[in-house]
Amino acid sequence: MILPVMNGRDLVEKVLALRPGIRVLCVSGYAEAIGEDQSGKPLDYLKKPFAPETLAAKVREVLSRPSE
Numbered sequence: 001m002i003l004p005v006m007n008g009r010d011l012v013e014k015v016l017a018l019r020p021g022i023r024v025l026c027v028s029g030y031a032e033a034i035g036e037d038q039s040g041k042p043l044d045y046l047k048k049p050f051a052p053e054t055l056a057a058k059v060r061e062v063l064s065r066p067s068e
Contacts, residue, residue: 008026012024012043021067023044023062023063024044024062025046025058026043026046027047028047029049044058
């Protein structure tokens, strides 16, 4: 969630403002809580390091949810 120009949290907010239905998976090596989106729904999060199988399972989980 740490980026050169803005933090990942701000990026998520900007993306969700442009594409409200888009699915977002946050990935970080830091343990701090990621929080919620603007609607109060917790953001999906994957803590580094992780195995390729863990990434695949989390992506599958996020993409398989019904659209909002």
